[in-house]
Amino acid sequence: MNKKVTVVLIILAIGLIAYNATIIDFSDPLGQDSIIAVIGVVAALCAIVLLIILLTSWNIQKKIDED
Numbered sequence: 071m072n073k074k075v076t077v078v079l080i081i082l083a084i085g086l087i088a089y090n091a092t093i094i095d096f097s098d099p100l101g102q103d104s105i106i107a108v109i110g111v112v113a114a115l116c117a118i119v120l121l122i123i124l125l126t127s128w129n130i131q132k133k134i135d136e137d
Contacts, residue, residue: 080121083114
């Protein structure tokens with residue numbers, strides 16, 4: 071997996087966050103209809119964090135290999 075694929079996955083996760091945010095009923099976010107959307111937002115945020123950690127680790131590995 072290269073950097074371009076990782077960036078595309080981050081953009082897709084942001085799109086999922088935007089879509090799920092439109093489904094959430096903010097008057098009752100943990101209600102029966104909104105809980106799936108909340109879980110989707112949290113899952114997409116976790117995916118973004120993991121992908122950013124992966125990008126950072128690739129940058130660190132590249133710097134280690136240069137030395």
